[in-house]
Each structure stands twice: as structure tokens, then as C-alpha cells.
Amino acid sequence: MRSPVLLVIAHGSRDPRHAATVHALVRRARSLRPGLRVETAFLDFDTPSVLQVLERLADDGGADDVIALPLLLTRAFHAKSDIPAVLREAAARLPRLRIRTAEVLGPSPLLLAALERRLWETGLRPSDRSSTGLVLASAGSTDPEAIAVIADIARELRHTGWCAVRPAFASAALPRTEDAVRCLRSDGCARVAVAPYVIAPGRLPDRIAEGARDADVLADVLGPAPELARLLLERYDGARVRELAALAG
Structure with a gap:
């Protein structure tokens, strides 16, 4: 019996770095499970589209x-509206395909591990946490649930020993990255680091980088981090387990 195909659906961007990063991440996930067929599609700007795949x-x-x-x-x-709408259209057009949806990536300890990996790659060390204020900089959203998740992650990171942690947003919500950097300075943190909580480069990550100009450290986007590749497979496996549990019940 063949395993279901894993279809990774990215947003897409006019910035070519976005698609290149998504493809690198998918290649890494594919390498972790060689027998699994993994495809990539985009909601906008890039090809192939979800329907094309x-x-x-x-x-x-x-x-x-x-x-x-x-x-x-x-x-x-995108998770609540765009992707379900596209998949409903596909299911109506392609009745021979059985299409299920996995959970979004966050929150997950693997994402926090990937975030800290990017921070350590800048030269920071785990022992620097106590003197370093951290800006958790996300793309932003008008969805209160998404904003609350980012705030929860910031609180969780604070308990790992950082001097202070403040969430920030590149769009749709406040504060902006530069404002969070200033607040951490005023809090008395000896050093300020900005950690982009985004997957791939693009317009909003560039806005985060611009807002981090007065920070001491700017980490890279999560990109094809090994933890992120493992998380793709974890979400895939979770979707399969949920289905088996439903059938058994």
C-alpha cells in the first residue's frame, strides 16, 4: 500500500529567495524519508499552483x-480560508483524489529549536541569554489567534533564560521590530538580538531586518533548518495517525 503524497503548500512571493528557500526545505525533508513522495505548491506568485500539482x-x-x-x-x-478554499475546489474537480489537511507547523518545540539554532549561528552562545534581550519578530496578522500564539511563544522563550523577550510584527499588528528593540534597550538589556520567526526571505522579513538595524544581532530566517524539515514529517505523520484513530473509533 502506497503512502499518501505529502503536498507542502507555501504562500509564494515575488522575491525569488522565497521559493528557493521553500524548495531547499522540501529537499531536506525528502532526504529524511527517501521513500516518501513530496511535492511543493504555492498559493500565489510562484508556480506550480496547488491545483496544478x-x-x-x-x-x-x-x-x-x-x-x-x-x-x-x-x-x-491563509490556514483558515485560502488553503481550505483551494483544496475544496480541487476536491470537486478531482474526485479520484483523496485530500486531507495536516496541521500548521506551529507551535512546536522544533520551531523553537530552529529559532535558537539561527541565533547560535550568529555567534551568540547559550550562556549569553541572561544578558541578551530577544525580539521575536513575526510577519504579523490581523487574526487574534495568531497574535496570541506569538505572545505565548515569547513568554515561553523568556522562561529559557533570556534577559527579556518581546514579540514584534512586520505588518498588521504592533509593536514593530524597531520599537521592541528600543524597549529592550530601555529594559537594561546589555545586548539585543532579533530572531525572525518566519520561514523564508521576502518583503516582510526584509522589513524585520530593517527594523533590526539598531540591534546587536540579527538571526537568519528559519529556512531549511533540520528541525523544520523534521517538523514537516511530524505533521504529516500526525495527519495519518489522526485518520487511523478516527477509523478505529
Whole structure:
């Protein structure tokens, strides 16, 4: 019996670095499970689209079971509206395909591990936490649930020993990165680091970087971190387990 295809659905961007990073992440996940068929699709700007990939899967006869994984860190508009709408349209057009949706990536301890990996890659050490204020800089959202998740993550990080942790947003919500940096300075932190809680480069991560100009440290985006690749497979496996549990019940 064939395993379901894993379809990773990214948002897409006019910035070519976005798609390149998504493809690098998917390649890493594929390398962790060589027997698994993993496909990539984009909601906007980049190709192939979700419908194009699903039509190809339906036409080639090599797959009839798909688990769609939103490459998103929180359950905001794209997870609640855009992706379900696209998948409903695909299911109506392609009745021979069985399409299920995995959970979004966050929150997860693996994301925090990837975030800290990027911080240590700047030259910071775990022992620097106590003197370093951390800005957890996300893309931002108008969805209160997504904003609350970022605030919860900031509180969780504070308990790991950072001098102070403040959330910030590149759009749709406040504070901005530069404001969070100033607040941490006024809190008395000897050093300020900005950790982008975003997957791939693009317009909003560039806005985060601009807001971090007065910080001492700016980490890279999460990108194809090994922890993130493992998380893709964890969400895929979770979708399969939920289905088996439903069938057993």
C-alpha cells in the first residue's frame, strides 16, 4: 500500500529567495524519508499552483491519496480560508483524489529549536541569554489567534533564560521590530538580538531586518533548518495517525 503524497503548500512571493528557500526545505525533508513522495505548491506568485500539482497527481495515476501541509507557522487567514478554499475546489474537480489537511507547523518545540539554532549561528552562545534581550519578530496578522500564539511563544522563550523577550510584527499588528528593540534597550538589556520567526526571505522579513538595524544581532530566517524539515514529517505523520484513530473509533 502506497503512502499518501505529502503536498507542502507555501504562500509564494515575488522575491525569488522565497521559493528557493521553500524548495531547499522540501529537499531536506525528502532526504529524511527517501521513500516518501513530496511535492511543493504555492498559493500565489510562484508556480506550480496547488491545483496544478493536484491535477498532475490525478493524471499520472501514481497517487490517489494526498496530505496537504500548510507551510505556515500559525493558524491565520491563509490556514483558515485560502488553503481550505483551494483544496475544496480541487476536491470537486478531482474526485479520484483523496485530500486531507495536516496541521500548521506551529507551535512546536522544533520551531523553537530552529529559532535558537539561527541565533547560535550568529555567534551568540547559550550562556549569553541572561544578558541578551530577544525580539521575536513575526510577519504579523490581523487574526487574534495568531497574535496570541506569538505572545505565548515569547513568554515561553523568556522562561529559557533570556534577559527579556518581546514579540514584534512586520505588518498588521504592533509593536514593530524597531520599537521592541528600543524597549529592550530601555529594559537594561546589555545586548539585543532579533530572531525572525518566519520561514523564508521576502518583503516582510526584509522589513524585520530593517527594523533590526539598531540591534546587536540579527538571526537568519528559519529556512531549511533540520528541525523544520523534521517538523514537516511530524505533521504529516500526525495527519495519518489522526485518520487511523478516527477509523478505529
